[in-house]
Amino acid sequence: MNDDNSRELYDRALSVMPGGVNSAVRAAIEPYPFFVQKGDAGHVIDADGNRYIDWVMGLGPLLLGHSLPEPVQAAIQQKASAGPMYGTPTEVEVDLAEFVVRHVPSVEKIRFVNSGTEATVSAVRLARGHTGRNKIVVMQGGYHGAQESTLVEGDADNPAPSSAGIPQSFAEHTLPVPFNDEDAMREVFEEHGDDIAAVLTEPILANYGIVHPEDGYHEFLRELTAEHGSLLIFDEVITGFRVGGLGCAQSEFGVTPDLTTFGKVIGGGFPVGAIGGRAEIIDGFAPSGDVFQAGTFSGHPVTMAAGLETLQFAAENDVYDHVNGLGERLRNSLTEIVADQAPSYTVTGTDSMFKVIFTREGPGKDSLEEQCTAGCRQRPTCPRYDYCPKNAADVKNAETDRWRRVFWGQMKAQDVFLSQNQFECQFVSYGHTDEDVEQTLEAYKHAL
Known part of the structure; x- marks a missing residue:
């Protein structure tokens, strides 16, 4: 994947902006962020022409996606x-x-x-x-x-x-x-x-x-x-x-x-x-x-x-039906993927928000049948209840470095743009499609 233009732009930015960015979280991407040229529905295209499924959506504002009705x-x-x-x-x-x-x-x-x-x-x-x-x-x-x-x-x-x-x-x-x-x-x-x-x-x-x-x-x-x-x-x-x-x-x-x-x-x-x-x-x-x-x-x-x-x-229009339906599908499928490949991790979110938190401990793989199916709801009868994050400290104690330094890059290499660290939300928009969800789920299977 070519990123010559993003690297050159970041080099220029370092000379005139602190950390090369105008909001600190953007520099969380290492060794440097990619620079976006344009958005298209549920995707962004960077300065080198690389196209990504975008689950960041401007950190939340873009309910309708990049292509406005x-x-x-x-x-x-x-x-x-x-x-x-x-x-x-x-x-x-x-x-x-x-x-x-x-x-x-x-x-x-x-x-x-x-x-x-x-x-x-x-x-x-x-x-x-x-x-x-x-x-x-x-x-x-x-x-x-x-x-x-x-x-x-x-x-x-x-x-x-x-x-x-x-x-x-x-x-x-x-x-x-x-x-x-x-x-x-x-x-x-x-x-x-x-x-x-x-x-x-x-x-x-x-x-x-x-x-x-x-x-x-x-x-x-x-x-x-x-x-x-x-x-x-x-x-x-x-x-x-x-x-x-x-x-x-x-x-x-x-x-x-x-x-x-x-x-x-x-x-x-x-x-x-x-x-x-x-x-x-x-x-x-x-x-x-x-x-x-x-x-x-x-x-x-x-x-x-x-x-x-x-x-x-x-x-x-059917905006909320669309985004919430895709969000539920993502969380349901991620719950199945995590149970199979990383059973200590926790799937979180609701409506059009989703995330996988790399929690360090969890119940036994064979005891997950009654778990929350579309994102953690703090349900006491869920087998994950004693392990799922209850507050910010619990999230901070997760494998945040692995999420940022290993997992994020593996997802980017598969053309999926996730939020820049373990803590930020990911969002579904009206511009996303079933195909975007399928490609993203396959990327999770590979990256986890």
């Missing part, structure tokens, strides 16, 4: 040709806001921003402003963007910045606890409950190998936060409009948070973020409230049009 493409082109931006509101902002409010259970009002990071930054600020409290509880290893309040490691007793450039005094207001650990969460509230503004969590840990909540965990968080006057924030930047369809993951779990952050799919492949929730809380944003938030590019007309047309197309 005509009405979506036409709306984007129309807005772009009418002028880049205006510094004043446009009708399409209202249209998209109304669409989201109609479909997402927790959202009565919404504020659009420019990235998932900006959404979580603003949600944390809003929660603090609304409650008059300082501390935010997060899940250990969970990712909520490149922001000071959540780039924190350690535990609730010893939080510390996970990045240089963040003062320890910032980290002291963030309390990390393990996902799925009710006892640890109770202890944190017993000690700090009067100063906890919010619990911030993904409904599914989707940036750490895809970890499902145990049954009742989100209901527990909902009750505990309400009892202490804290807010429950669901970070649906990844799961929003992908898990649970137009109602998002919160509708699938039947738990309504106070605030929800969005990104990725809601912008149809263009830069976007949003914060939605109860009107009385969202109205805390300036100019109606005293929590300042603003952005030159917020509500950008091209992004708003792309997001609205993407979601309307999904609502009016």
